[in-house]
Amino acid sequence: MNWITNYVRPKINSMLGRREVPENLWIKCPETGEMVFHRDLEENKWVIPASGYHMKMPAKARLRDLFDGGLYESLPQPKVAQDPLRFRDSKKYSDRLKDGRTKTELEDTIVAGLGTVKGVKLVAVVHEFNFMAGSLGIAAGEAIIKAFERAIAEKCPLVMFPASGGARMQEGILSLMQLPRTTVAVEMLKEAGLPYIVVLTNPTTGGVTASYAMLGDVHLAEPGAQIGFAGQRVIEQTIREKLPEGFQTSEYLYEHGMVDMVVKRHEIAETLARLLKILMKTPAVSETEQALELHEDLSAAAE
Structure with a gap:
């Protein structure tokens, strides 16, 4: 019976049964x-x-799309204490971490890489929203700080792509401590004379908005992105007033001076390269010079 149950029946079901879509x-x-x-x-x-x-765009897909040829050096995820508070709500925090890692195949919510965008070397840091809503915890904070340190060591700009619900409540005060720590990292980059650009994506809220997401030299935003600290309903209940239509969208913030540009995803790489060349005072290269450089590169490759 075991042979019939374990082998023959599954074989027949696989041939005649419906395939899962x-x-x-x-x-x-x-x-x-x-x-x-x-x-x-x-x-x-x-x-x-x-x-x-x-x-919402997966973090690794965004890095591949951003960097020239989809090629970049993946920055390592620092090792930190796991579940330091032994937190449990309806589910153990350790189990939530396991679920997030299974779902995204990532260690935590931050993915960072070093590469070139239209020939401009930079470090890019991306939140993976599918990992516990992109929340900021010890591991994410440490990864962000290491990315800033790498940018300083490489003497190149850093571009941040936040997408987060805010600080990770399962780590309590330890999560909130990442706000001043990442703010210090931003200041270190600026003291080194290197640009810091933030590309706000949907959603950027909570403690992330209250720290490094709003400290850029230039703030770009994707169309329709929700950007704010507290939710619209919470604010309305607090001030007892109806908020304007489209409040906390990237377009609304652009109209009111909190965002410098609203940029479609297809144009982000080109826009970043143009801004960074200006901020880094990179000499402009004419189309003729670009063509000559390309010809030299092709000739060298052929040899």
Whole structure:
């Protein structure tokens, strides 16, 4: 019976039974309800083609898309204490960490890399929102600080892509301590005379907004991104007033001077390279000089 149960029956079921279809094969646009095939969405940088809605983009996919040729040096994740408070709510914090690592295949919420963008060397730091809502804990704070230190050592700019619900409550005060620590890292970079640009993505809220996400030399934002400290409902209940339509969106903040530019995802790499060349006082290169450099590179490769 074991042979029939364990081998024959599964074999017959696999031949005659229905095949499982992945749940994320089609993705629904939150604005229009349009269904988009997941490969088409990925090829379009996770932007809905018809509506232009910017979906959340996986951290590693963002780094590959940002850096020239998708090539970059992945910065290591520092080792830190796990579950220092032995925190438990409806679930153990240690179990939440395991779930996040299984879901994202990452150690924690921060992914950082060193590479070039349109020929400009920089360090990029990205939040992975799918790992516990991109929350800021000890591991994330340490990874951010190490990324700033690497940028200073390489004498290159740092670009931050925050996407977070804020400080990680399971680490209590230890999480909140990352706010001043990362702020000090930002100041170290500025003291070294190196640019710091923040690209605000959806959502950027809580303690992350209250620290390094709002300390950039230049603030870019993706269209439609939610940016703020407390949620709109909490603010309305506190001040007992109705807030304006579109409050806390990137477009609203741009109109009121808190964001310098709202930039579509397809234009971010070009915009960053242009800004950093200005901030780093890189001499402009004409199209003729670029063509000559390309010809020399191709000739050297052919030899």
